[in-house]
Amino acid sequence: LGTVNFHQIPINQxxxxxxxxxxxxxxxxxxxPTGRANYEPNSLAQAGEEGGPRADAKGGFTSFREPVEKEKARLRSETFADHYSQPRMFFASLAAPxxxxxxxxxxxxxxxxxxEHVRNRVMGNLRNVDEDLAKRVADGLGMALPDKTPAATEPIDLEPSPAVRLIGKYPDSLKGRKVGVLVTDGADGAVVKAVQDAAKAAGAAVEIIAPKRGGAKLKDGSMLKADHQLAGAPSVLFDAVALVLSADGCQQLLTEGAAVDFAKDAFGHLKAIGHTPEAQPLLDKAGVEADAGVVDLSNGADAFIKPAATRxxxxxxxVRTLA
Structure with missing residues (x-):
């Protein structure tokens, strides 16, 4: 008899x-329910639409005024009208990304x-939170920055709290994360094992992806079982990825959209990418550019672990333009 709509159940009405x-x-x-806004106050009346309920001394809820020695009324502290100090502190506490x-x-x-007037109202509110934030939003929308919304209570600058951020809050770690290793036929099993051992030693889980569910036949002739087929295991499932490919295997993947997307999405999602030299054509086709998070596994798997522990x-x- 729960849910947010418990009051609509007949026994509860x-x-x-x-x-x-x-x-x-x-x-x-x-x-x-009808209408666009399920909250109030709202500004739909400015667009000629039904604005919904309003505080009204005649038709809305008011506290009963009971004569005692003085007039009895429902009052709140002025701090209840400070709508901006905490959002200001939150935004100031975040890391730049x-x-x-x-x-x-x-x-x-x-x-x-x-x-349009709703967009302007939001930007006017944002000017009370952070002027630079409001300007970035206005620029991102391609709109002029509106006047600041008058604040019922002038906000104050609170001490930033690093506890509310995610980036930089905890030490970088692979513990509890997952590394996906894409392997093709003819790949070097020693490199695969090195990545597996290094990632597991760092506390990560490792899963093998291959073009076929049965796995890949490695350079030494042994079969490596796969946990996933490439078509059903995009890189979004993993915190970091490694491409352990053979030259022939890489050439075959160049015409597979799932393989190109695997590398492209990992790069776009700012994940670490370990790779064998044979995987370079796939990286080039996916638009993967060299940086600290794109690691040649020829230099050892340990070099891949540090960037794999973070974004x-x-x-x-x-890869993108942010506001």
Missing amino acids: AKGCPFQNFQRDGHMQTQV EQAHLASAIVFELSKVSL QWDREPK
């Missing part, structure tokens, strides 16, 4: 007092908003 909240979806939803991703996420979401944030300007 209030008698003689219709009750609604701002939930629109979820299990056991029986109502058909996190700030860029947050700004880009806001740009993405506001790009889906059809009403390559310095690579990001090569």
Whole structure:
């Protein structure tokens, strides 16, 4: 009898007092809410649309004024109207890549908003959080920066808290992560084993990917069993990847979209990529450029472990433009 819509179950419904909240979806939803906004206050009335409920002394909820020695009223501290100090502290606490991703996420979401005045209202609010954040969002949207929204209570600068960030909060580690090793027929089994041993020693799980589910026949004639077929194991499933290919195997993968995407996505998602020299044609076709996170396994598997323990944030300007 739970879910966010528990009050719509007949046994739970209030008698003689219709009750609604701002939930629109979820299990056991029986109502058909209309309108675009499930929150208030909102500004849909400015677009000629129904704006929903409003605080109204005549038709809305007000506290009962009971005469005592003085007038009784429901009041809140002024700090309840400080809507910006904590968001300001949060944004200031983030690492630079996190700030860029947050700004880009806001740009993405506001790009889906059809009403221009709503986009302007959000940017006006952002100016109370961080002026640079608001400018980055406005630039990302290709819009002029609107006036700052008047704050009910002027925000204050709180001490940044590194605890709210993810980047740099913990030491880089492969422990509990997963490394995917793409192997083709004719590959060097010694390199595969070296990657497996180094990754497992660092606390990671290792899974083998091959063009066929049965595995790959290595250079020494032995069979290496595969955990995944390439077509069903994109690099998004792994925290770091290694390409242990033979020259012939690499040539065959050049015409496989799944193989090109495997390398391209790993690079675009800022993951470490270990590779044998024979894999270079595939890296070139996938647009993988050399950097600290693209490691030649000829230099040993240990050189791959350090970049595999984190993301390559310095690579990001090569693969996308952030706000």
